[in-house]
Amino acid sequence: MKRRPFLLILLPACALAAGGLAVLDSGRAADAGKPFPSVEALGEALFHDPNLSKNRSQSCATCHNPDFAFVDPRETEAGLAVSLGDDGRSLGDRNAPSAAYARFSPPFHRDAEGRYxxxxxxxxxEPGLxxxxxxxPLNPIEMGMADKDSVVARLRENPRYVEAFKSFYGGNVFSETDAAYKAMTQSIAAFEETPVFAPFDSKYDRFLRGExxxxxxxxxxxxxxxxxQFTNCNLCHQLRTSAIDPQETFSNYQYHNIGIPKNAAVRRLNGSAEDFIDHGLLQNPAVDDPAEDGKFKVPSLRNVAVTGPYMHNGVFKDLRTAVLFYNKYNSKSAKRQINPETGDTWGDPEVPQNLSLEELTHGPALDDKRIDALVAFLKTLTDQRYEHLLTEP
Structure with a gap:
C-alpha cells in the first residue's frame, strides 16, 4: 500500500535553466547593459572561476560541483574521502561538505543552554557564508593563493568583474584590498543563498505536497x-518542531562527538604526523573549552544519499554503513560491532572523551529491515536534479 501525506503544503518552484544553473534575479542592477544582471549572477561567475586559484586550475565549484550535489566528485588516491588541492598533490584531512542548503546554518553562537x-x-x-x-582561496592545500592582494589582482584582470564590483559595491571598492576581497565573498554568498542551492524538490518534499x-x-x-521512541535520528537531524515542515533541513546545527575513528588511509597519504588529532570544534579559534574536543557540526541530511563518503573525514563509503555505525551504540549483537566495509571491529574514536552518549544510546537496536527502511527514507531527501545519481555507480 502506498502512503500519501496528510497535509498539503505548497512551495515555490526553483528556477533551473536547462543545461546549467540560473540564479533568480534579485532586481539589483538588472538592466541589460551591466556585465552581470545581479550580485547573485556575479557570485555565480566567481564560484566557477578557476583563475582565483594559484595555478588557475581550481574554483569553488571544483570541490562543490553543482552537478554532484555540491560535493567533490574527483577520485584521488584516497578515493572520495578528501579533496585534491590546486597544486595537484596536496590532500586535505576533512571531507568537503556539500554547499547545498548551507545558507540555513545560523551564525555561530551559543544557545540558551550554552551549546555551540x-x-x-x-x-x-566562520559565522556565515x-x-x-x-x-x-587562501588555504595553501586548497586554492593556494598567497594572500588577498594576489586574489584581488586576479579579479582586476577581468574587466567585467571590475565594472560589476564598482557597480554593486561602489567606485572605490578596489582602493582597499580588504574591501574588494569582502565584495568577492559577499557576491559568492549571495549566489549560495539562491534557490539553486536549496530547491526543496526531493521526493520527500513532493510527498509533503501530495505530488x-x-x-x-x-x-x-x-x-x-x-x-x-524507536530511533535517535531526529535528536540531532531535525530542526523544525513539525515532522511535516516544508523547509526541514535535517540538522539542528549543534556539535557532537559521535566517536568517529581516524581515516588511517587518508592520514598515510596526506602526510599528517602520526600523532595528529583532528579536535573538531576545539580547533575553532573562538572555542577553548576542552569539553568541546572532538565535536563536529551536525550536517544536513539533504542529498545525503548522493554525497558520500560519510563523516567529517570520509571514513565510511556507504550510507548504510553510516547508519549501522550509529546502531552499534544500541546493539549488543556481535554482528553490529563489525564494520561491514572492513570486516573488522569499528575503529576506536579519534577523540574518546566528550562522546554524546545520551543521544547515541537513545532508542532500541534496529534489525536489518529497519536499517534498510531508514536508508530508503534518506534516499528520498535527494533533490530532483540529482535523483539519477541514486542509480548510477
Whole structure:
C-alpha cells in the first residue's frame, strides 16, 4: 500500500535553466547593459572561476560541483574521502561538505543552554557564508593563493568583474584590498543563498505536497526517523518542531562527538604526523573549552544519499554503513560491532572523551529491515536534479 501525506503544503518552484544553473534575479542592477544582471549572477561567475586559484586550475565549484550535489566528485588516491588541492598533490584531512542548503546554518553562537550552534565549516570557524567563501582561496592545500592582494589582482584582470564590483559595491571598492576581497565573498554568498542551492524538490518534499507517494519501505523509514521512541535520528537531524515542515533541513546545527575513528588511509597519504588529532570544534579559534574536543557540526541530511563518503573525514563509503555505525551504540549483537566495509571491529574514536552518549544510546537496536527502511527514507531527501545519481555507480 502506498502512503500519501496528510497535509498539503505548497512551495515555490526553483528556477533551473536547462543545461546549467540560473540564479533568480534579485532586481539589483538588472538592466541589460551591466556585465552581470545581479550580485547573485556575479557570485555565480566567481564560484566557477578557476583563475582565483594559484595555478588557475581550481574554483569553488571544483570541490562543490553543482552537478554532484555540491560535493567533490574527483577520485584521488584516497578515493572520495578528501579533496585534491590546486597544486595537484596536496590532500586535505576533512571531507568537503556539500554547499547545498548551507545558507540555513545560523551564525555561530551559543544557545540558551550554552551549546555551540551554527557557523560554516565543520568546526563553525566562520559565522556565515561570506566568511566561508573567503577561506579556500587562501588555504595553501586548497586554492593556494598567497594572500588577498594576489586574489584581488586576479579579479582586476577581468574587466567585467571590475565594472560589476564598482557597480554593486561602489567606485572605490578596489582602493582597499580588504574591501574588494569582502565584495568577492559577499557576491559568492549571495549566489549560495539562491534557490539553486536549496530547491526543496526531493521526493520527500513532493510527498509533503501530495505530488509523490512513498513506498512501504520509505514510509517505514520516515516513521522511524521522526520517532522519539524507536530511533535517535531526529535528536540531532531535525530542526523544525513539525515532522511535516516544508523547509526541514535535517540538522539542528549543534556539535557532537559521535566517536568517529581516524581515516588511517587518508592520514598515510596526506602526510599528517602520526600523532595528529583532528579536535573538531576545539580547533575553532573562538572555542577553548576542552569539553568541546572532538565535536563536529551536525550536517544536513539533504542529498545525503548522493554525497558520500560519510563523516567529517570520509571514513565510511556507504550510507548504510553510516547508519549501522550509529546502531552499534544500541546493539549488543556481535554482528553490529563489525564494520561491514572492513570486516573488522569499528575503529576506536579519534577523540574518546566528550562522546554524546545520551543521544547515541537513545532508542532500541534496529534489525536489518529497519536499517534498510531508514536508508530508503534518506534516499528520498535527494533533490530532483540529482535523483539519477541514486542509480548510477
Amino acid at each position: 550552534v551554527g557557523g560554516q565549516f565543520l568546526d563553525g570557524r 561570506a566568511g566561508q567563501a573567503g577561506g579556500p 509523490a507517494e512513498l513506498s512501504d519501505q520509505e514510509e517505514l523509514g520516515r516513521l522511524l526517523f521522526f520517532s522519539q
